[in-house]
Amino acid sequence: MAKTKGAKQKIQAPKGTKRKAQKPSSPPPRKQKAQKTEQDTEETKPAPRPIEDAVALLTSDELARIRYGDGYPFNLWDRKIGDWLVKSNDEIGRELRNEISIRRWVDYFGVENVKDVKHLSDDQKKKIISSLDGWCVQIPWNSLLNRFPFCVKKDFTKYLLCVLIEKDIVTKMYDNPFWYLDGKKGPDDEEGDETFGQRLKYLLDRFVEADPGDASLLRSDISRLANGTLPCQVRSGVWGKYHAERRTRQVEQWAADFIASEPACWLLRQNNTFSEQDRHEILTDIYRWSAEKWAHISSLRGNYNFYQLPDLGKTFNKESGLVKRANDHVPPFGDESVEGMRILLVVCGGIRVQWENPDQGDEFYVCAKASVLAQEKTMYH
Template structure:
């Protein structure tokens, strides 16, 4: 029996070893990681070559998300600074009714299409007093997104030969239609094709920020510079935009305003081309139609600074949760359908910019006194000594009196007033009379 066991043991080992040898023969080329990334040596070297190409060729480089966020934050700061410096910091009450309505109509997609007098009272006080900077920034964002992102191939001149001087002004629209048709066929190929086209046409040197030494990049740089100049003049020449600008007396101020706006558009061009050429994803812009209702906990939008919203929402100025969105002062920007270089791997959508909105203001509640046992929550009228004491307390609302009132009569005082009015007055001392 012992010999029999000894003779059969190697046979079982060989049988156990046989499937492993067969698996090894089938997967002997899988030596570069798990199968869901690199299945073969050829694919590994193909991806490695693509990585090397990304280092050498600017059109194949993916953008850095942290750098994209920093550039958009910088652009937002410069837009706020410019509008605060060059627009009318007032309620715009000097405008005629038809002029106000023209401004509202021009912001279709960014502002609710109602009359000015119905929108104005629903806004926070800071916005009502400074309509110029708010609407100026909204128009500036509307102009940038419509000219540079809605039409991603705006920088192409459409020339058909080296001797063609004028080119085709409608060429970028024709190419955009081709992109949309490709997107209908394959969203991932369309995203890749768009980014490669933008990156190749606007390629820059690996050693500095100058255009790459190619005929395409050099020609696009010339066209891009001329386009930014024309966009600056176009925006400043827009009648509804001029209604928001403050009048200038000196030519040096006019020149300075033009120069600063040109710099903003130049920075916007660099930021958007870097993002569009390196994200390798399809673009989604979120405007008023996508954000009709304000939600505090939403990851798609944030309230305008005039709402002063925080975890402790200021009652007088906070945006009404569930209320209407009145103005989208900055649209949201999302990229999706982004495919990685690895086998079958897809990135989740990336939100580059949150939308900033002005919503209906939360209605301030009047001061009230609630008593235990009262179903309505409103204090009932009192008589006699109790009424005299309540009158005395309302005349001198100190911390000591409120504490005594709660302890003696079991009354809870609940006031829905701003935080600054809830702070008790300072006590008089020897040093503070």
């Protein structure tokens, strides 16, 4: 046994020599081949096919299963009652609200307080109030300021500027859902008709009086065909891209027009750390966001109503379900301090949707309550 163990020790090579002999001088051929095969696979991998080409190969039955799910036949009746694009009322309200984004822009670019507009004449102040007709009570500047809630009185001018932007968006987009349609008479018509969207909206309003349900179907299908996304809503997205480009160009112009317009320019800060380009680009983003969200939400069923001061009545009524206090308005005793008091300003308009219920008739559902500032109760009332 001792002899055998000694023989083994004699023929054993040193550890350093053994480790050096096992180290390969080049990578194994098998690894080289695997790397080469992987590279070849990446080089020969086909490019992804555009979604338009894939959708063009789908049959009507396949598109129906994508849009409606299994078990829904592809016919006109199911298209009228099918919820192929579903959003809750609360979700619609959140997506169409601009109160927070507008307020941030005004905080950066609006005048700081009332002292900064002392140079404005009485005629200029009167023009600011009159330009907010339907959103603000039509009383003189000083009377409105004195009745303003104490906790937000320092931001009086900022609230006025916020409402000017909100009113501009609602008037140009929400109340006119077809504003981006070019109204061309044919392929040779390069100019189109800028009034086409307004005339189509007027026709739709008359149809709503005749039959709200079918009028809603007409409006939502026009919007879907003009802006639909692949493959759930339309077979081709050409027109959707075309109208998105038209909206992008228009909202840039609208933002520039608002900054230069009267009375908005009177409530803008002249000297700040941001450039005029930043001011225009950020406001353009707010307009663009509103335009794109409304273009797709208007594809939903139902007739949408954007309501302001005339629809709320003169006083704050929480039980109506149409109104709430503005985000920054925190009265000392909660809603009891403003209940039954006069509404002074609609900061953000309300949104309702009309549905046709065969059992109960037409119904309105509130997607977002109107944010308002109301006069507070004091010890003198």
